Amino acid sequence: MLLSWTAEQVRAAERPLLTAGAPLMERASFALALAVVRILRERRGRVRGARVALLVGPGNNGGDALYAGAFLRARGVEVTAVCVASRLHDEGARALVAAGGRLLRPGPDEPATDEPVADEHAVLDAALVLQRADVVLDGVLGTGGRGGGLGGVAAAVVERFVGLVAAAGAGPAVVAVDVPSGVGVDDGTLTGTVLDAELTVTFGGAKPALLLPPAAGAAGRVEVVDIGLDLSGERPAVARLEPADVAALWPRPGTGSQKYSRGVLGVVAGSRRYPGAAVLATDAAVLAGVGMVRYLGAVGEQVVAHRPEVVLGEGRVQAWALGPGVPPDDDAQRARIQGALAGGEPAVVDAGALAALPERVGPHVVLTPHAGELATLLTTRGVPVRREDVEAEPLRRAREAHELTGATVLLKGHVTLVVGPDDAAYAQADAPAWLATAGAGDVLAGLLGALLAGRSDDVHDDPTLAAALAAAAALVHGHAADEASPGGPVSALSVARALPAAVRHLLADPGAPPA
Numbered sequence: 342m343l344l345s346w347t348a349e350q351v352r353a354a355e356r357p358l359l360t361a362g363a364p365l366m367e368r369a370s371f372a373l374a375l376a377v378v379r380i381l382r383e384r385r386g387r388v389r390g391a392r393v394a395l396l397v398g399p400g401n402n403g404g405d406a407l408y409a410g411a412f413l414r415a416r417g418v419e420v421t422a423v424c425v426a427s428r429l430h431d432e433g434a435r436a437l438v439a440a441g442g443r444l445l446r447p448g449p450d451e452p453a454t455d456e457p458v459a460d461e462h463a464v465l466d467a468a469l470v471l472q473r474a475d476v477v478l479d480g481v482l483g484t485g486g487r488g489g490g491l492g493g494v495a496a497a498v499v500e501r502f503v504g505l506v507a508a509a510g511a512g513p514a515v516v517a518v519d520v521p522s523g524v525g526v527d528d529g530t531l532t533g534t535v536l537d538a539e540l541t542v543t544f545g546g547a548k549p550a551l552l553l554p555p556a557a558g559a560a561g562r563v564e565v566v567d568i569g570l571d572l573s574g575e576r577p578a579v580a581r582l583e584p585a586d587v588a589a590l591w592p593r594p595g596t597g598s599q600k601y602s603r604g605v606l607g608v609v610a611g612s613r614r615y616p617g618a619a620v621l622a623t624d625a626a627v628l629a630g631v632g633m634v635r636y637l638g639a640v641g642e643q644v645v646a647h648r649p650e651v652v653l654g655e656g657r658v659q660a661w662a663l664g665p666g667v668p669p670d671d672d673a674q675r676a677r678i679q680g681a682l683a684g685g686e687p688a689v690v691d692a693g694a695l696a697a698l699p700e701r702v703g704p705h706v707v708l709t710p711h712a713g714e715l716a717t718l719l720t721t722r723g724v725p726v727r728r729e730d731v732e733a734e735p736l737r738r739a740r741e742a743h744e745l746t747g748a749t750v751l752l753k754g755h756v757t758l759v760v761g762p763d764d765a766a767y768a769q770a771d772a773p774a775w776l777a778t779a780g781a782g783d784v785l786a787g788l789l790g791a792l793l794a795g796r797s798d799d800v801h802d803d804p805t806l807a808a809a810l811a812a813a814a815a816l817v818h819g820h821a822a823d824e825a826s827p828g829g830p831v832s833a834l835s836v837a838r839a840l841p842a843a844v845r846h847l848l849a850d851p852g853a854p855p856a
C-alpha cells in the first residue's frame with residue numbers, strides 16, 4: 342500500500358529527529374542527486390559534463406535542491422541555480438558555490454507575489470538556462486507551500502521555459518523536489534502555474550498531492566526516499582492499494598464453499614432504453630466470481646441470453662448493484678431500488694439509483710458517481726456545485742458527499758477516489774485512459790457488487806471495509822482493461838471478459854505489475 346501524509350504530519354515526524362541532529366536534508370538531497378544521476382545515465386549515457394539547472398525558492402525545499410546540486414558538482418555536472426526568491430537557504434547556496442556551482446538571480450520577487458516582473462531579459466536568460474539543461478530540479482516550494490501555483494518571477498521563468506520547450510518540441514527531464522512547487526500539498530489542488538514533472542522525489546513519505554487528482558498529474562512517477570521519519574503511529578491522509586493489498590481483500594472460495602455461502606448479488610439495472618447496462622453489470626458480477634447473480638428488471642431475456650448463469654426474479658441476496666441503465670422516470674426500477682436499500686444489505690448505488698438514495702444511509706452503501714453525477718447529488722442536497730468544481734477539488738467534494746449521505750463514496754475518473762468513515766481515503770490510478778468508454782462504469786458496478794456480496798458479513802462488521810473493497814474494485818477494473826487490450830482501445834464488454842484473468846493474476850502473483 343502506498344501511503345501519504347500531510348505536511349503537518351511530516352513536520353511533526355521530522356521534529357524529534359532534527360532536535361537529535363539527524364542530517365535529514367543531507368539524506369534527502371543525496372537521494373535526490375542519485376535520482377538525477379540515474380536520469381542522466383539513461384538520457385545521455387554519462388554523468389560528467391551534463392547540465393543540471395535548479396529552480397530554487399526561499400525555504401528548505403530550495404535547500405534540498407542546492408545541496409543536491411553540490412553533490413552533482415562532485416560528479417562533474419555543470420550546475421546552475423536559478424534563484425527565484427529574495428531569500429535563499431544560505432548554507433545550501435554556500436555549499437553549491439563552494440562546489441563550483443553558479444547562482445543566477447533573475448529578479449527580487451517572492452515566488453507567489455503578483456508584482457509584475459521587472460526584467461524580461463533576466464527572465465528569458467533564466468528560462469534559457471533551464472531549457473538547455475539535461476535535468477531541471479523544481480525546488481521552489483515544498484511542504485511549506487500554500488498552494489495556488491507559483492507567482493512572481495518563479496511563474497514568469499517557468500512559463501517562459503514551458504513556452505521554449507513547447508516551441509522546441511523537446512526539453513529537459515523535470516524532477517520535482519518533494520512535490521511539484523505550488524500544488525496544494527494536502528488537498529491535491531492544482532491552480533495557477535505549476536511545472537509538470539516526470540519524476541517527483543519525495544522525502545519521508547508521499548504527500549497527498551502526489552496521489553490525488555488533479556495535482557498528481559503534475560507529479561509524474563513518485564519515488565519515496567526514506568529519511569528515517571517514523572510515521573507508523575499516524576493515520577495516513579490518503580492511501581493507494583497495490584496488488585498485494587487487493588489479493589488480501591479478495592474473497593476466495595474454500596473447499597466448504599457453496600454458491601450461497603460465496604454470496605448472491607442482486608442486480609437492479611437496465612431498461613428497454615438501456616438494456617446493455619444490465620448485460621454488462623451482470624456479466625461483470627458473474628466473471629468477478631460471485632456465487633450467484635439475481636437480476637431484477639425489464640430486460641431479463643437479454644441478460645440470460647448473454648449470461649445463462651443469471652437467475653431472474655427476487656430471492657435472498659447478500660448485496661446489491663443498483664442503477665446502471667436505469668432512467669430517472671422508470672418507476673418500477675426505482676421502487677425496486679428503494680426496496681433493496683431499505684433491506685440494509687451492502688449496495689452499490691450507481692447512475693440512475695443515485696436519484697433514489699434515501700436521505701441517510703450507512704457506509705455499507707457505496708455510491709459510484711462520476712464527477713457530473715456527484716455535482717448533481719451535492720446540488721440536490723444543498724451544495725450547489727458544477728462538474729468543474731468537483732474536478733478541481735475531488736477529495737473535498739467526495740468527502741462532502743460522504744458527510745451528507747453517510748455512504749461510502751467512490752468518485753470515478755482517471756484517478757478514482759474513494760472516501761469512507763474515519764477519514765478513510767483511497768486514490769487509485771490503475772486505469773488506462775482507454776477505459777473512459779461507455780459501459781465501463783456498469784462493469785465496475787457489477788464487479789464491486791460481487792465483492793460486497795462475497796464479503797457481506799465483514800462489511801456489516803467493519804464500517805471502513807466497503808471503502809477498501811471499492812478501491813480494490815477500481816484497481817481490478819484498471820488491470821482488467823490492461824489485460825483486455827494492453828496499451829490499446831477497450832470495450833466495456835472486453836473489460837468484463839478480462840476479469841477472471843485479471844483476478845487470477847492478482848491472486849497468483851500479487852507483487853506483479855499489471856499485464
Ligand SMILES: NC(=O)C1=CN([C@@H]2O[C@H](COP(=O)(O)OP(=O)(O)OC[C@H]3O[C@@H](n4cnc5c(N)ncnc54)[C@H](OP(=O)(O)O)[C@@H]3O)[C@@H](O)[C@H]2O)[C@@H](O)CC1
Pocket residue numbers: 355359365366367369370398399400401402403405451452453454481482483484485486487488489490518519520544568
Ligand atoms: N524540515 C527538514 O528538516 C526537512 C525538510 N525537507 C525539505 O523542506 C521542505 C519544506 O521546507 P520549508 O518548510 O522551508 O518550506 P518550503 O516549501 O521550502 O518554503 C516555504 C517558504 O516559502 C514561502 N511560501 C510558501 N508558499 C508561498 C507562496 N505561495 N508564495 C510565496 N511564498 C510562499 C513560505 O512563506 P510563509 O508561508 O512562511 O509566509 C516559506 O518561507 C520540504 O518540502 C522538503 O523539500 C527535506 O530537506 C527533509 C528534511
Ligand SMILES: Nc1ncnc2c1ncn2[C@@H]1O[C@H](COP(=O)(O)OP(=O)(O)O)[C@@H](O)[C@H]1O
Pocket residue numbers: 692711753754755756757772773774775776777778779780781782783784785818
Ligand atoms: N480518463 C480516464 N482514464 C481512465 N479511466 C477513466 C477515465 N475516465 C473515466 N474512467 C473510468 O471509466 C469508467 C466510466 O464510468 P461511467 O462514467 O459510469 O461510464 P458509463 O456510465 O458509460 O459506464 C469509470 O470506471 C471511470 O473511472
Ligand SMILES: [K+]
Pocket residue numbers: 402479480481482483517518519520521522
Ligand atoms: K518542489
